[in-house]
Amino acid sequence: MTTQLPGTLADRVRGQVLRAGDEGYEEARHVYNAMIDAHPEVVVRCAGTDDVAATVRYAVERGRPLAVRGGGHSVPGFGTADDAVVVDLSLMQSVDVDPEARTATAGGGTTWGRFNDATAASGLATTGGIISTTGLGGLTLGGGIGYLCRGHGLSCDNLLSAEVVTADGSVLRADTDEHADLFWALRGGGGNFGVVTSMTYRLHPVDTIYGGPMFFELADAPAVLAFYREFIQDAPREYGGFPAFQIAPPLPFVPEDRVGDTFLALISCWTGSAAEGERVVDRFRQVAQPVAEHVGEMPYPALNSAFDPLLPPGLQHYWKAAFVTELTDDAIAAHMEHGSRVPVVSSTMHLYPINGAVHDVAPDGTAFGHRDATFAAVIVGAWPDPADDEAHIRWVKDYYAAIAPHSQPGGYVNFLSADDQPKVVENYGANYQRLREVKRAYDPGNAFHLNQNIRP
Numbered sequence: 001m002t003t004q005l006p007g008t009l010a011d012r013v014r015g016q017v018l019r020a021g022d023e024g025y026e027e028a029r030h031v032y033n034a035m036i037d038a039h040p041e042v043v044v045r046c047a048g049t050d051d052v053a054a055t056v057r058y059a060v061e062r063g064r065p066l067a068v069r070g071g072g073h074s075v076p077g078f079g080t081a082d083d084a085v086v087v088d089l090s091l092m093q094s095v096d097v098d099p100e101a102r103t104a105t106a107g108g109g110t111t112w113g114r115f116n117d118a119t120a121a122s123g124l125a126t127t128g129g130i131i132s133t134t135g136l137g138g139l140t141l142g143g144g145i146g147y148l149c150r151g152h153g154l155s156c157d158n159l160l161s162a163e164v165v166t167a168d169g170s171v172l173r174a175d176t177d178e179h180a181d182l183f184w185a186l187r188g189g190g191g192n193f194g195v196v197t198s199m200t201y202r203l204h205p206v207d208t209i210y211g212g213p214m215f216f217e218l219a220d221a222p223a224v225l226a227f228y229r230e231f232i233q234d235a236p237r238e239y240g241g242f243p244a245f246q247i248a249p250p251l252p253f254v255p256e257d258r259v260g261d262t263f264l265a266l267i268s269c270w271t272g273s274a275a276e277g278e279r280v281v282d283r284f285r286q287v288a289q290p291v292a293e294h295v296g297e298m299p300y301p302a303l304n305s306a307f308d309p310l311l312p313p314g315l316q317h318y319w320k321a322a323f324v325t326e327l328t329d330d331a332i333a334a335h336m337e338h339g340s341r342v343p344v345v346s347s348t349m350h351l352y353p354i355n356g357a358v359h360d361v362a363p364d365g366t367a368f369g370h371r372d373a374t375f376a377a378v379i380v381g382a383w384p385d386p387a388d389d390e391a392h393i394r395w396v397k398d399y400y401a402a403i404a405p406h407s408q409p410g411g412y413v414n415f416l417s418a419d420d421q422p423k424v425v426e427n428y429g430a431n432y433q434r435l436r437e438v439k440r441a442y443d444p445g446n447a448f449h450l451n452q453n454i455r456p
């Protein structure tokens, strides 16, 4: 039996405590996905690790659902829930870069934009997401796929240590020496094990990159995808680009009469010299001539925020995802059928390559479940009007049903929707049993269950 500590939650924490009726509660109860309309009991904007520990204890003592929110980007809206106690980490944003050691330590609520800007000042970076407002926490704990992963592994492969508040309110350090089992589980196992209040990452020399988008006619898409399939098998690790189905937004490099048309986009990122990058990217121009392109040298954080305007907070979101070993001709045909029908400019399908350095780590080296996959496909449904929910969800589901026979069972936990919970065993494959053991050791009561949940 847990004993309730005296005093209100507001007495126990330094940060903001927001309940229904309080100024700021309305904003604080919402997350990035506008489809989520939950009313938590309380949102605690924690000011530090001590606040996180006090809030976790409060929720566990009272048996309330405990939601953890970093950047708030979870598509299923795991960062909030009806009647929940929300640990909101948005005030815990900090980045301390050690350029000599090539490491950076970030607060648990830090976003990738902030992190990339801080490390770029020293010409350094690590693998992160392609949108600047995504949180380090959720992204890294689920694995972390981005432009740099062929060269430097997943975000979680670059995690050196973490400070974690566990379900009993203890503050632990996890790395390869201390709580090594917890550290293993944190690298891919999502938010199942505790609240990560600080993370230290390995950094790599990445400064100006060569890259950007090229838009190819749909008629050329099968040839470009078939070329990409061969190219990416042994492409230099400096290359980290991906194909996407994309409606052309009204950007200066898009011919006016082609705005609104659907293309196969190739978004390239090359971290070697610009001259080499030009030669590599030019190989795609030999396959088909792009209708529009904006490829050149730019700071790495600029590419990593290029998609921001297409995906502002407040859209409706429904996503599905799959791991792919071989991009067969049949799979390309399925992509052509459904990708060509992408309904709005904010919806898309991205086919991220996850070979290269991601495959250097043993399949059981971290909890991330699919080191054998070559690609992680994500079908992003994102649209403005709730009245259109049914049609857009249908597009995502039909697209997923068409590629599923050409994909592995299970998907990347960070790209899945709430109705994908039954896939949890397949998401982790052979690592699932060990994850359960770690869950039993650190969270036997499943206090951290608002996630793609690993039951103890």
Ligand SMILES: Cc1cc2nc3c(=O)[nH]c(=O)nc-3n(C[C@H](O)[C@H](O)[C@H](O)COP(=O)(O)OP(=O)(O)OC[C@H]3O[C@@H](n4cnc5c(N)ncnc54)[C@H](O)[C@@H]3O)c2cc1C
Binding pocket: 031, 032, 067, 068, 069, 070, 071, 072, 073, 074, 075, 077, 078, 079, 089, 108, 109, 128, 129, 130, 131, 133, 134, 135, 136, 137, 138, 139, 140, 141, 142, 143, 144, 145, 146, 190, 191, 192, 194, 195, 196, 197, 311, 414, 415, 450, 451
């Ligand atoms: C627009 C957009 C772009 C994206 N791009 C990429 C991408 O390029 N690559 C990629 O790999 N993924 C990407 N994702 C998916 C992303 O990794 C997940 O949505 C992830 O959960 C977001 O983390 P967050 O902290 O922003 O989310 P939140 O909603 O705040 O957190 C989601 C869950 O993660 C856990 N969590 C978050 N922070 C912590 C913490 N500090 N300690 C413990 N648990 C925590 C909790 O369980 C929480 O409920 C993208 C998502 C969106 C919406």
